[in-house]
Amino acid sequence: MAKLFEPLQIKSVTLKNRIAVSPMCEYSSEDGFANDWHLVHLGSRAIGGAGLIVMEATAISPEGRITPADMGIWKDDHITNLQRITTFIHQHDAVAGIQLAHAGRKASNNVPWQGGKEIAISEGGWKVLSASAIPFHEGADLPIELTTDGIKKVTGDFKAAAQRALTAGFKVIEIHAAHGYLINQFLSPFSNQRTDEYGGIFENRVRLLVEVVTAIKTVWPDNLPLFVRISATEWKEGGWDIQQSVQLSKLLKDLGVDLIDCSSGGNIGNVKIPLVAGYQVPLSAQVKKEATILTGAVGLITTAQQAESILQNEQADIIFLARELLRNPYFPLQAARSLNFDIKWPVQYERAK
Ligand SMILES: Cc1cc2nc3c(=O)[nH]c(=O)nc-3n(C[C@H](O)[C@H](O)[C@H](O)COP(=O)(O)O)c2cc1C
Known part of the structure; x- marks a missing residue:
């Protein structure tokens, strides 16, 4: 049996593979709304056989957007369009998840295909927030250090x-x-130089x-991941x-978090990242082993065999592919074939199997 196609049950949710x-930002929203692009983009990947589909970084507040075109979930009006997408994903036997995000000091940028640079306030940009008043890079906008009330607002958002997200039908x-987005800006001693209870030692x-x-757990059902x-x-x-990541993962496990998705980098410039195939997999393996929690591996994973061996070697429980x-939205259908494993194709596509 190919482990890549073994179902995984997390609480009440079963992923078929x-x-x-x-999550991948599409920078294709207006005023945070999901639209036909997102339905077709995510819907294609549901048809293509992925077990879990995580909607892109979705802003919890307008000022938490990376760009004005980010997906958002800061008002009830956003729910209906999202619901259309979760319904479609679930009709095709995949599970719909959503990534909730606040960009912090990396907010107020142009979309990548317009250069991805900071937008001046005079041109529709906004003041960015962070743990400390330290810009992301030299020349970038100086963020406003969040006050305690500002932090409470973030948590509430x-x-x-x-x-x-629950009302919209997401299950993860x-x-x-x-x-390097807002929460990461608090975690890192490079971007967090606060002297209050949110800065300094690891616990802060x-x-x-x-x-x-903790705030999310008050509204997110205990049986959903x-x-x-x-x-x-x-x-x-x-x-x-990685040591702090292991320590954090143990803490999160005790708080009821089910899985740590192990990526890396993004908070500071001028670092050498070893961009080789599966370069972040050892991070996932270490968190999984030392914090005894489910993990996801991500980053330069491109073949069925590579994904399968990560799972066989117990370096991760889920493979995130971007x-x-x-x-190739049909990667899962083709991966099954290349691992000699028979999976159900959409009936409409069976003649191509
Ligand atoms: C177009 C694009 C948009 C992305 N947007 C997000 C995002 O919204 N949230 C996130 O955590 N990572 C985002 N990423 C990073 C991916 O989720 C993934 O971690 C990264 O691309 C490495 O995986 P890969 O080698 O399979 O592409 C994005 C990547 C791409 C290519």
């Missing part, structure tokens, strides 16, 4: 977003605590994430590292 669509929430830097998890994506290392001495699934 271990292939997850990694995550909670309200989780409630809306992934909290975005990676890639993780406090925002702990509070976000909760994931957290972390940057398990920032690849720089003196920064957030760019390979952009190249």
Whole structure:
């Protein structure tokens, strides 16, 4: 039996296989609304056989958007269009998840195909927020350091977003605590130089994430999975590292988090990242082993055999694929064939099997 196609039950949710669509910003929303692009994009990957489909980084507040075109879930009006997408995904035997996000100091940018640079306030940008008033890079907008009330608002926005995600029909929430976005900015000593209870020692830097998890748990049912994506290392001495990730994962497990999605980097520039096939897999393996929690591996995983061997070697429980699934939405159908495993194809496509 191919492990890639072994079902995985997490709480009341069963994933039919271990292939997850990694969250990918489409920068195709207006005022945060999902539209036909998202239905077709995510719907194709449901038809293509992925077990779990995680909607892109979805902003919990307008100021938490990376770009003005980000997906959003900060108002009830967003729910109906999202519901259409979750319904379609579930009709095709996949599970719909959503990544809840706040970009912090990495907000207020143009979309990548317009250069991805900061938008001036005079041109429709907005003041960005962070753990400390430290810009993402030299020349970037100086963020406003969040006050305690500002932090409470962030936590409340995550909670309200989780409630809306539930109403919209999502069955998995992934909290975005990676890639240098707001929660990651609190975790890292490079971007967090606060002197209050949210800065300094490990327990303080993780406090925002702990509070976000706790707030979400008050509205997110106990029988539905909760994931957290972390940057398990920032690849720089003196920064957030794998040991802290293991410690954090143990803490999150005790709070009821089900899976740690192990990515890396994104909070600081000028670091050397070893961009080889499966380069983040050892991070997932270490978190899985030392924190004894389910993990997801992600990053430069492109073949069925590679994905299968990660699972066989117990380095992860789920494989998140991003760019390979952009190249080929039918990767799961083809992966099954290449692992000599028979899976159900959509009836409409059976003549091509
Ligand atoms: C177009 C695009 C958009 C992305 N948007 C997000 C996002 O919204 N949230 C996130 O956590 N990662 C995002 N990522 C990172 C991917 O989820 C993934 O971690 C990364 O691309 C490495 O996996 P891959 O080698 O399979 O592409 C994005 C990647 C791409 C290519």
